[in-house]
Amino acid sequence: MPDDLTPPDYSLPDAGAEGGGKLIQNIMHFGRTLRAAGLPVGPGKVLDAVEAVQVAGITNRRDFYWTLHAVFVNRRDQREIFDQAFHVFWRNPRLLERMLQMILPEFRGDGDEDKEKGQEMNRRLAEALKSENPGGADPQEPEEEEIELDAAMTWSDRELLREMDFEKMTAEEILRAKQVIRDMRLPIAEIKTRRFRPSPHGLRLDLRRTMSATMRSGGDEIALQRRKQRTRRPPLVVLCDISGSMSRYSRMLLHFMHAITNDRDRVHTFLFGTRLTNVTRYLKHKDVDEALVQVGDVVNDWSGGTRIGHCLHEFNRFWGRRVLTQGAIVVLITDGLDREVGEGLAGEMDRLHKSCRRLIWLNPLLRYDGFAPKSQGVRAILPHVDDFRPVHSLDSLEQLAEAIGRPSLRRREGMDDWLAELRRVEDEARQDAD
Structure with missing residues (x-):
C-alpha cells in the first residue's frame, strides 16, 4: 500500500x-x-x-x-x-x-x-x-x-449580549441575561369593553344620570352627564414547550414568564412536553429561584418528547373556558417539532385561535435565515396564528413585549409572506407525492 x-x-x-x-x-x-x-x-x-x-x-x-x-x-x-x-x-x-x-x-x-x-x-x-x-x-x-x-x-458587551443566541451563551453570559430579563417590564395595552363609566369628557350622553341630576335640581336646569367606555388589561396565556429540542430556551423563558407574572395581573402559564402542566401559581412567588425550584418539582417531563396536539387538546378541553376570557392574548412557544407528526394539531390550533383575541407563535428556529415551514407540525400550526416571531435572544424578548403592548392589530396582520411560503412548500410536497 x-x-x-x-x-x-x-x-x-x-x-x-x-x-x-x-x-x-x-x-x-x-x-x-x-x-x-x-x-x-x-x-x-x-x-x-x-x-x-x-x-x-x-x-x-x-x-x-x-x-x-x-x-x-x-x-x-x-x-x-x-x-x-x-x-x-x-x-x-x-x-x-x-x-x-x-x-x-x-x-x-x-x-x-x-x-x-x-x-x-x-x-x-x-x-x-x-x-x-x-x-x-x-x-x-x-x-x-x-x-x-x-x-x-470582554467578548460580550451589552449590545452583543442582547443579540446573542441563548443556546450559544456561556454560563457567565446566561447569568447576565437573566438579570436583564428580571428587570424587563411588559407594557400594558388596555382594550375597550362594552361597559361605560361616568366621565366629564365622554363622547356619549348618560341619559339616566342626566335625568337624575335634573330631578335633583327641581327641573330648573338640565346638566348633561356624559360617559365613556371602560378599559381593562386583557389576560395573557403562555403555552411553553419544554421538550428536549427546546430545553435551552425554555429555561431562559421561564425567567421571562416569572418577570411578566409579577409585573401584571391575569397571567396564566402552562408548560407542555408529553403532557400539560399549569405552573401559574408557582411563578407568582416573588423569589425567582424559589419559583423555578417549585416548577421543577411539579413538572415531570423536562427535556423529553413533544405531543403538541395532545397537550393543546387537554388545554382546550379543561382550561380554555377558564382562562381564555375577556379577549385573552395567547403566546405559544414551541419549535413545532411534534413526536406525533402533527396528528390532530391543526384542529386544536383552529379551536385555540377562535377562542382568543390574538395568538402569537414564538419559534427559536426562526433565527435561521433558511427556515421554511417543511415539518408537519409547523405546517399545521402556521395557518392559525396571528403573529410569527423568533425567540432566541434578549432582543427577541423585548420585541415580543413591545408587540404585546401595542394597540390591537387586525388578525393575521403581517402573515401574508409566511402563508405564501407555506402554500409554496405544500405545492412542492404534493408534486413530490405525485
Whole structure:
C-alpha cells in the first residue's frame, strides 16, 4: 500500500502507561465536560458510555470515537461540539491552550458564518474544560489563564449580549441575561369593553344620570352627564414547550414568564412536553429561584418528547373556558417539532385561535435565515396564528413585549409572506407525492 494511503495509528495508550487505568473516571469527566458545554448528558448516558466502551473495546481510536458519539450525540447540531471536545480531551490536553486562543476577537470577512458558529461553540467548550480541568490535564500558566479569561469576559458587551443566541451563551453570559430579563417590564395595552363609566369628557350622553341630576335640581336646569367606555388589561396565556429540542430556551423563558407574572395581573402559564402542566401559581412567588425550584418539582417531563396536539387538546378541553376570557392574548412557544407528526394539531390550533383575541407563535428556529415551514407540525400550526416571531435572544424578548403592548392589530396582520411560503412548500410536497 502506498505511504499516502496508509491509515494513521489510532491506537490508545495501554492501561499500564502514565494516566492509564482511569478510563471509567475519564469517561465520567468527559460526560461532565459535554454537559457543561450544553449537551444533555446525565448519569444514565455516562453509564451507557462505559458499557458501550467495554463491549466495543478501546484498541482503535476511531472505534472509540464513534462509540462515544453514538451514546452522547442525539442531534445533528451536537456533532461539532462533541468532535471538538473529544479531540481536546482524549488526544492532547495541551490543545486546550489553542482552543482558548480561538475565543480571542479577530476580524472575519462577510459571509463567514460557519467559522463564526464554530468559534461560538469553542467558547462554550473552553469554558467547560476550564471548569472541569478533565483527564488530568496539565495546569495552564497563570499569566495565560488570566489573558484568556479576560478575553472571554470582554467578548460580550451589552449590545452583543442582547443579540446573542441563548443556546450559544456561556454560563457567565446566561447569568447576565437573566438579570436583564428580571428587570424587563411588559407594557400594558388596555382594550375597550362594552361597559361605560361616568366621565366629564365622554363622547356619549348618560341619559339616566342626566335625568337624575335634573330631578335633583327641581327641573330648573338640565346638566348633561356624559360617559365613556371602560378599559381593562386583557389576560395573557403562555403555552411553553419544554421538550428536549427546546430545553435551552425554555429555561431562559421561564425567567421571562416569572418577570411578566409579577409585573401584571391575569397571567396564566402552562408548560407542555408529553403532557400539560399549569405552573401559574408557582411563578407568582416573588423569589425567582424559589419559583423555578417549585416548577421543577411539579413538572415531570423536562427535556423529553413533544405531543403538541395532545397537550393543546387537554388545554382546550379543561382550561380554555377558564382562562381564555375577556379577549385573552395567547403566546405559544414551541419549535413545532411534534413526536406525533402533527396528528390532530391543526384542529386544536383552529379551536385555540377562535377562542382568543390574538395568538402569537414564538419559534427559536426562526433565527435561521433558511427556515421554511417543511415539518408537519409547523405546517399545521402556521395557518392559525396571528403573529410569527423568533425567540432566541434578549432582543427577541423585548420585541415580543413591545408587540404585546401595542394597540390591537387586525388578525393575521403581517402573515401574508409566511402563508405564501407555506402554500409554496405544500405545492412542492404534493408534486413530490405525485
